[in-house]
Amino acid sequence: MQVFSLTTFLQTYKAVKVPMLQRDYAQGRKSQESTANAFLEVLFNTLQTGQDLHLDFIYGYKEQTCFIPIDGQQRLTTLWLLYFYCYKRANQLNGVRALLAKFTYATRLGSKDFCQNLIKKDFKLDDQTPSQTIKNMGGIIVGKDDSDNDPTVKAMLRMLDLIHVQYKECPNITLEHLECITFTVFDMEDFKLGEELYIKMNARGRQLSAYENLKAFMEAKQNIPASLLESIDNKWSDYFFEGKPNNLDNRGLCFLHYANVFFSLESSTREDISEAINPNKPINAFYAPLQELQHIQTLDHAMDLLVTHNAQGFFNINAAFFHLRTEEGRVEYGILEYKKIAYFFALLALAKHCPKPSQKAFQDYWRVCKHFIENHRLGDPTNLKSFGQLFNFIAPGAQDIYRFLDQHPTHSFHSDIYALEVRKARLILQDRQTKQGWEAILNATSDHEFLRGWVDFLLNFSDAHFDEKTPFSKNFNYNSPNLEKFQQYATLTMQIYNEDFLDQHFRLFQRAFLCVGNYSFYYTNFFYGNNPTQHFLDREAIHDLLEGSFNTGLPYFKTFLDKLSGAGDLEKKMRNFWGDYTKSNAFLQRGWWDQLLIKQKGLFEFVNAKKDIAPRSRRIAFEWHDSVMIRVFLCNGTKLFYSTALDLLGFGFYLYCQEKNITGLSPYINDNKEKNYPKSTHFKIHGKRVCADSQNKTIHIGKESYPIDLGNVFSSFDRVSKEAFDI
Known part of the structure; x- marks a missing residue:
């Protein structure tokens, strides 16, 4: 290891090149101003006093006759700008022009040109700030696109301005004192360190984050427009940063990794998605889709959608949405939840096919996508590929998603919910002409925590041709729902399946509903001692129960809603119905176990005590002998x-x-x-x-x-x- 000043360092090598892989120059950014000024004060103190100043280690390796810095490029760049300014101000730049020209940036073409032009072009520094002087030269040193959009150029210009301010406060400096500023060069090639270490080194010896490596890989292949680079380095970073550097690395990696999975789904050669969704991967050909310019532009459109629509209060994705969970003591990133991946795919499909929807179009599209996602088990990662294909199918029609669904009435994936979305879309299109109120009530059911738009049974109940005495069949197709009836049924259902109401009156609801008929699934006997708004498996089981597709197949819930119709307090109506029924002859015609469950509230206290999803909630078991029911048990679990x-x-x-x-x-x-x-x-x-x-x-x-x-x-x-x- 050798100790160098910038002069002796540049004399030693044919060139010093900051590689593409490195981060852009950041010390001159506005966000780093206080740190930059503190560093400059130390540097100018040495220029005045001649006191030795050592800037620690610069790590890198030789590539033929050039030196490639891996760690320390921020300090090198600031020192290079200080040399340039001081010699330029002293009108002695010609003596070091060739030497300073050996230093260049390869991170951007604009950065490289700026460094070269700054040394080669003649101009005078006066009392104007250097950035203003350079910009006034009309593109001789740097074009407007680069000065506005290239993050390295912008940071260098700002650093020159900060040096300019310090110089004015310390005019009596000695150029020779620049040689008192030194650093130690650690040539990793001399120490036989593997090449993989080169790309892991960063400022102050830290590893480059996975996000920085992946971003560099993404930008390496394409000639990306300057405005897009500016967006990546500023808009994207600002969105994910939220005050903590770790946020940027974690969330940025999540954003890029799962976007890569989405883009790669179009390839028939893509590996199994259950493996692809794991973000703990080396940066290699797996991420090739991220290097395609059209995909990078799609990501920028997605970022615009995130920034634009998140503020409206409707969008359910924010920066924290992309945060990967990590386990304490482990550096591996956890896999994003399947539901979140599906939502992200919906966003990317929109960014790809319809990047600038109106606010209303965005909300309608997002509402439809939410129904597809929330009303699916998503227990298998292979479903994610089908979701990606579904969203790519509907996103081209996002400017009028309901018209698109009307014109494309079938899809092979998630066909039942797709048919329901078509059914609702046609009611909404009809409502645009008649202004009856279908869209308002359907949107209300969409926003409801339990229903989430899954209202086919309520549409059936409200149909003029619905026969509540006919057992349930998946083959029916009702096309004449009555709006007033639907509003009544939907409103009552939302009131019942309200978290506050269930917290206070769950046992009353269970017993009052049982008065209408044996609503439990006879073959597994769910009695729902769970919170039905928290898990899809709960909602799926209860949806089947409410529509009447199990047990006798009769729609007991419709009968129950009819009993509760009319004005008045819901809890009072439910209690009155229960009280009247327990005094009737119909009550005595029920099985003894039904009589106990209906009238003895403590039985449901036991059933409800174990708060878990429906497949793991407490059950009721029947014991038979010679086709006669002999005993009934309240089970502590599923068996x-x-x-x-x-x-x-x-x-x-x-x-x-x-x-x-x-x-x-x-x-x-x-x-x-x-x-x-x-x-x-x-x-x-x-x-x-x-x-x-x-x-x-x-x-x-x-x-x-x-x-x-x-x-x-x-x-x-x-x-x-x-x-x-x-x-």
Whole structure:
């Protein structure tokens, strides 16, 4: 390692070239002004005093007779500009002109030309700022495009202005003192360090970020217009930065990587997408799509859409959307969520095919895309390719997406939701002529956290030809929905599936809805002890339940909504309906388990206690013998385990005893024996075991047995409690 001044350093090599891979010169940027001024104060102190100043290490390697700096180019550039200004101001530039001309930038053609012209062209520095003097020369040193758009040129001009200010405050400097500013050159080739290390070095010895490497790779192949480069280096960086350098690196990488996946989907040779979506990849031919100018322009259009529409409050993508999760102690970047990737694909398709939509067109397109994404499981990354193809199919019609859907009524992927979007599009197109209100109510259902536009069952319910006595069939196609009915059904559904309402009245809703009919899926018996607005699997299961496609196939929810129609408080209407039903003969015609579930709210407290997605929520299990229902259990999970399940009749009687304030009541005991069931103990009263035996229609208390009528289970509870406890 050798110690050099800039003079001896340039004398040693034929040229010093800052390579394409390096970042643009940044010390002169406006955002770096305070740091730059502090550095210049130290430099000018040496110029005045002659005190030695060492600028630490410059890392790089020799390429034939040239030196390629990998780390330290920011300090070298500032020092080079200081030499130029001081010698120019002293009218002694001719003596060092050839020497300073050895330093050049390869990051941009404009940067290279600027450095060369600055040394070669004759002009005078006066009291004007250097940048103004240079710009007034009409393109002799730098063209307007480069001075406005090339980030390195802009930063160099600004640094010259900062040097100019410092010089005016310190006029008595000595040119020879420039040689007191030194640095140590670390030639990595001499130390046999591999080439891969060269591209990992950055200012102050840090690794180049994956984003910086990928951006350099993207810009290396094409002659990118200066205005586009300006956008990449400023608009993109400003969007992702948000005050933290790590934000830029993390989010910028995410943006470029998943854009590359989107562009590569058009290639039939692309590797499996489940592998492609992982961002932990070397920068090689995999990222070749990013080097195509049309794709870079699409990304710039996407950035314009991000900046323009995010501020409107409708768009659900912001800078943090692109932040890749990382695990503590690991440098690998996590994979972006599938749903986020799909949304990003929707944005890129729009940027590619319709980069400047009106605000209304953008909102309509985005709403349709949201329905496709939110109403799909997206559990398999292979679906992402189909989503990319779908968005590329519809995006050319984004200026009037509803007209496009009307004219293109089918698509092979996500066909049910696509057909629903066509159905709604035609109602909205009709509404443009009649101004009835279809678009407003459909948009309201789109914005609703549970429905999210998935309202085919409500459109069916409101159709004049809908027959609620006919079992559900996927083959029906209703085309005459009544707007007033749809508004009524949609409004009630949104009120019920409101998070605040469910938090307060979920058990009431479950029991009131059960009054209409057995709405659970008979073969798996979901009773929905979950929050149905948080996961698609919940919404999918409940959607099937509400439309009536399972169990008996009857649309109980339509009947329920009709019962709740009219003015008044929803909770009060629901409670009145439930109260009237439990006093009716229809209630006594229900199975004993339905009677208990409808009337005994504590049963649903157990069902709802485990907050999880529908496939993992608590269930109700039925035990059969010779085609006769003998026992019913409240399962703690998805399967029946006798050791943890609660016997429905036994637990129902236990809750009844609690409500009647029977003394000596023990906690409920999960003692469900598969054999010799009457010997089980559900709970104890004053030490006497209690077992409610639905198979033998008997309640055992101690040594006594009391026959019960399961056709009127609560009347039997009253009779047994009177006989056993004189209540």
